[in-house]
Amino acid sequence: MTAEHLTVERFERHRDLLTGVAYRVLGTVADAEDVVQEAWLRWSEVDASDVRDDRAYLVRVVTRLAIDRLRRVRARREAYVGSWLPELAATPDATEHAELADSVELALLVVLETLSPLERAVFVLREAFDLPYAEIGEVIGRSEATVRQLARRGREHVRERTPRFDVDRDRRRRLTERFADAAVRGDLDALTAMFATDVSLVGDGGGKAKAPRRVITGADKVARFLSSIASVEGARRFLESAGLPPASGFGMEITDVNGGPALVVTADGRPVTVFSLVVADGLIQTVFLVANPEKLSRL
Incomplete structure (x- = not known):
């Protein structure tokens, strides 16, 4: 050699x-x-x-x-x-390397930004x-x-600043599945029942895709926002906001992203939005919505 x-x-x-x-x-x-x-x-x-x-x-x-x-x-x-x-970074081996997976949790990385x-x-x-x-x-x-x-x-x-989150990935995955189902059906009651009273939704569109520029707080407000963007019309407006061509089909997949289960929404096979949930005490405390296409390309 x-x-x-x-x-x-x-x-x-x-x-x-x-x-x-x-x-x-x-x-x-x-x-x-x-x-x-x-x-x-x-x-x-x-x-x-x-x-x-x-x-x-x-x-x-x-x-x-x-x-x-x-x-x-x-x-x-x-x-x-x-x-x-x-x-975002895909972590397919999150369960095999739980300690390292925990260190890329989105909630933790957000707090690290303040150091x-x-x-x-x-x-x-x-x-x-x-x-x-x-x-x-x-x-x-x-x-x-x-x-x-x-x-x-x-x-x-x-x-002091990192929210508590449930480390049981199976439990988080099941709640993410229920979250996806309720959002697609526009079931406000089901969504609200999954949320902590002071749940917050943090969106990142980077000015390149439709996402709230300010944090949305409160179970009712977050549920209504999610229901509005999960509709067919909401999906169409999103693609337009991101400068993406119309899609003939949308899909959803729950996969490990940043050390935990996340809902990945695709349009004609390409990731367009990711929802990552912070779960504690069986309720969703925070919804991270990432729609900036530059931050989804690695998925």
């Missing part, structure tokens, strides 16, 4: 890990892939024989690149049309990948004491 092939093999061995770190720090698959590609370019230029621990070296490079990129994209997200939600880039990186490396504090300090170029302080602040912040 040539030195070049060995260098490629050593990098590819860690690609999934590196993409996972970058995605959790950045919240978008596209940015994560760009960061990993940039890390590859840097890796290909170093003398790999001088690297004692490939994994530690590459995680350090990717994390630092992700922190720098997050600082740059924050301004764009602040000017985003409506609510900004993370880009500073350093706090977010420390939280991801510690809580999702269980790196020692000393190693995280080497990754971000901070002392172990500083890392512990960042980790504590991040944990407290996340604990």
Whole structure:
């Protein structure tokens, strides 16, 4: 095996890990892939024989690149049309890797957006990948004491703001199925019965597809909104808003997205809307509606 092939093999061995770190720090698959590609370019230029621990070296490079990129994209997200939600990622092996799946839950990633880039990186490396504090300090170029302080602040912040959610995926899947059935039938009573009184719907159309620009709160309001967009006419208006051609057929599939069951609505086979539910105490607490086509392309 040539030195070049060995260098490629050593990098590819860690690609999934590196993409996972970058995605959790950045919240978008596209940015994560760009960061990993940039890390590859840097890796290909170093003398790999001088690297004692490939994994530690590459995680350090990717994390630092992700922190720098997050600082740059924050301004764009602040000017985003409506609510900004993370880009969705399919997780077909969510039940096999439950701990890692939990760390990409949409509700958690939304809260991570409120951390500073350093706090977010420390939280991801510690809580999702269980790196020692000393190693995280080497990754971000901070002392172990500083890392512990960042980790504590991040944990407290996340604990205070992350909504409780049911970790039983089978139960969540059944409720998602009932949610889909009631929405399609326009059954307001059935929808309302599934919702917590103060349920909220957060929509992300990014100005490219029809979605509420403000959070809708309250069981009755959320149920009426969902019933209106689930109709044939509502679906037609949605496709027009997204600049998509009329569809001859719509479909629905419940699949694992970001570590939990989600309802994926398709038009002629292409994903056009995803509903991800935050469930606690047997009731839907939050409905995340992602319709920005740029955030559905990976599905």
